[in-house]
Amino acid sequence: MYEVQQLIDGVWGRGPDDGALVVLDPADNAEVTRVPEATEAEVAAAVKASRVATAEWSSTPAAARGAALHRVADLLESSAEQLAEAQTAEMGRPIGLARGGVEAAVGTLRQYAELGPIHRGRALAGNPEAIDLMAVQPRGVVAALTPWNDPVAVSCGLLGAALVTGNTVIYKPSERSPVSGWLLARLFAAHLPAGVFSLLTGGARVGAALASAEVDVVAHVGSSATGRSIAAACAVSGAKALLENGGSDALIVDDGIDPVWAAEQAALGAFTNSGQLCVAVERIYVLRPVADAFVAALARQAEALRIGPGRDERTEIGPLVDRRQRLLVDSQVRAAVADGARVLTGGVVPDGPGAFYPPTVLVDCTDQMAVMREETFGPVAPVLVVDSFDEALSRAAQSPYGLCATVLTGSMSHAQQAWRELPVGTVKINNVFGGAPGGAAHPRRGSGQGFGYGPELLDELTVTKVVHIAAPGGPAGRW
Structure with a gap:
C-alpha cells in the first residue's frame, strides 16, 4: 500500500485519518491506499503558507523558475515507471x-x-519623453484541482504553467488518483522553496473549501457539475475560474x-483509456451510404480488443476507474436499449472482481438518449445514421457541451464547413487524436472557460498592468 501524505508549508504529514478515503484497484478490488481528508484548518494553513511565499517566488527570476521545472522534469523522467504503475494501480489505466x-x-x-522566461508584456507608443508599457505579473495563489483519468499529464500542465509564471500552488489531485498526485508532489517539492507548493488530499469537501478560500485562481479540470460549483464560488470570492x-x-x-x-478511428476515439478521456468520442453520426459497413467494422474492432488488468502489457482495455463509474455507464446503456437502441456488441456487466466493462457499440440511437446527450465517460460508441452532412453538423451542434469534435471526410469543402460551424473549442479532421504541440482552444458552453493548454495558459495565469513613467515636472523636471 502507498502511504500518501500531505504537504503544507514545506512539512509532510498525514493529518487525521478520521473519514479517510479508501482507494481500491479497479482490476481486483485490492486496497491501494487510504488517504486523509484535509481539514478546514489544513486548508487555511496551506493558503496562508502559499500567500506568504508569493513575495519571494514572484521575485525569483523567470529563468530560475524555469530551471527548477527542468529539474522536476528530470526527476519525473527517472521516476516514470513508478508514476505509471501508480496510475495503473489506482485507476486501472x-x-x-x-x-x-x-x-x-x-x-x-x-x-x-522554456516558455516562462520569454513570457513578456509589450511597450506602448506614447509620448517619446515618457515610458509606457504593459507588464505581466503572477496572479498570486493558484488552487489546482486535477482529474483522475490522466492524472500526471494534466497536472503537469497546470502546475508547470502556474509555477513558471511566479504563482504559488495548492495542489489537490482527485480523490480517485491521490497516489499519482502525491508522487508528483514529491518531485515538485524537492526543487521548490517551502510554501511555494502545497499538497492537500480529499474529496469534494476539500475542493469546495479551496474554491471558496482566499486564492487568486481556481484551475479545475474535471466534471462540468463541479466546474459550475467552482464558477459560482469564484463569483463570490473574486478569484479567477479557469475551467476545462x-x-x-x-x-x-x-x-x-x-x-x-x-x-478504426472511431474505436480509437471511443475506447482508448476505456473511454475515460475528456476528448473521447462520445457520439457518432454516420452518413447512410456507409453506415452498414461502418457499424459492422466498428463492432469487429470492439470485439477484437483485449480486456484485462492494466498491469498486463497485453491489455488494450483496462477496467473503469471504479464500480460507481461502471454503474453510471451501464445505466446509460440500459436506458438507451429501453428506448429502442440495439447492442451490436458489449453492453453486459461481466462477472468477477473489479470494474470492467466491455467495449460497446449501440445502433438505432436518438438524440434524446443520455448516451448521445450526456458525457458517458466509458467505452461506449453510440451511432446515429443521418441522411446528409448538413444534418450531421446540425445534430452534432445540439449539445450542452463544446469541447471537441472530429470529422472524417474526403471533401475539403465539408472540412471547411465543419470547422467553421461546429460550436466547439477543437475540431479535428481525419484524426481523432493528434495535432501540433502548443495548441490551445477555448472550450464552449458547459465544457469550461479559458485557455487550459499551450502558451496561452501563461496569459491566463498572469495579470497585465499598464505602467506610465514620465519625468517629474517643474524647473528641475529632468531625470
Missing part, C-alpha cells in the same frame, strides 16, 4: 498508456520551463470515406 501520460507530462514541463470540464464529443463519418478506416 493500461500500463503502456500510463507510461505515455508520464512522457507527455515531461514534455509539458519542459515546454513551460466535461464533453460529449461528436464524430462525423462522411459519405465516400473508407468505412473500415473510419471504424
Whole structure:
C-alpha cells in the first residue's frame, strides 16, 4: 500500500485519518491506499503558507523558475515507471498508456520551463519623453484541482504553467488518483522553496473549501457539475475560474470515406483509456451510404480488443476507474436499449472482481438518449445514421457541451464547413487524436472557460498592468 501524505508549508504529514478515503484497484478490488481528508484548518494553513511565499517566488527570476521545472522534469523522467504503475494501480489505466501520460507530462514541463522566461508584456507608443508599457505579473495563489483519468499529464500542465509564471500552488489531485498526485508532489517539492507548493488530499469537501478560500485562481479540470460549483464560488470570492470540464464529443463519418478506416478511428476515439478521456468520442453520426459497413467494422474492432488488468502489457482495455463509474455507464446503456437502441456488441456487466466493462457499440440511437446527450465517460460508441452532412453538423451542434469534435471526410469543402460551424473549442479532421504541440482552444458552453493548454495558459495565469513613467515636472523636471 502507498502511504500518501500531505504537504503544507514545506512539512509532510498525514493529518487525521478520521473519514479517510479508501482507494481500491479497479482490476481486483485490492486496497491501494487510504488517504486523509484535509481539514478546514489544513486548508487555511496551506493558503496562508502559499500567500506568504508569493513575495519571494514572484521575485525569483523567470529563468530560475524555469530551471527548477527542468529539474522536476528530470526527476519525473527517472521516476516514470513508478508514476505509471501508480496510475495503473489506482485507476486501472493500461500500463503502456500510463507510461505515455508520464512522457507527455515531461514534455509539458519542459515546454513551460522554456516558455516562462520569454513570457513578456509589450511597450506602448506614447509620448517619446515618457515610458509606457504593459507588464505581466503572477496572479498570486493558484488552487489546482486535477482529474483522475490522466492524472500526471494534466497536472503537469497546470502546475508547470502556474509555477513558471511566479504563482504559488495548492495542489489537490482527485480523490480517485491521490497516489499519482502525491508522487508528483514529491518531485515538485524537492526543487521548490517551502510554501511555494502545497499538497492537500480529499474529496469534494476539500475542493469546495479551496474554491471558496482566499486564492487568486481556481484551475479545475474535471466534471462540468463541479466546474459550475467552482464558477459560482469564484463569483463570490473574486478569484479567477479557469475551467476545462466535461464533453460529449461528436464524430462525423462522411459519405465516400473508407468505412473500415473510419471504424478504426472511431474505436480509437471511443475506447482508448476505456473511454475515460475528456476528448473521447462520445457520439457518432454516420452518413447512410456507409453506415452498414461502418457499424459492422466498428463492432469487429470492439470485439477484437483485449480486456484485462492494466498491469498486463497485453491489455488494450483496462477496467473503469471504479464500480460507481461502471454503474453510471451501464445505466446509460440500459436506458438507451429501453428506448429502442440495439447492442451490436458489449453492453453486459461481466462477472468477477473489479470494474470492467466491455467495449460497446449501440445502433438505432436518438438524440434524446443520455448516451448521445450526456458525457458517458466509458467505452461506449453510440451511432446515429443521418441522411446528409448538413444534418450531421446540425445534430452534432445540439449539445450542452463544446469541447471537441472530429470529422472524417474526403471533401475539403465539408472540412471547411465543419470547422467553421461546429460550436466547439477543437475540431479535428481525419484524426481523432493528434495535432501540433502548443495548441490551445477555448472550450464552449458547459465544457469550461479559458485557455487550459499551450502558451496561452501563461496569459491566463498572469495579470497585465499598464505602467506610465514620465519625468517629474517643474524647473528641475529632468531625470
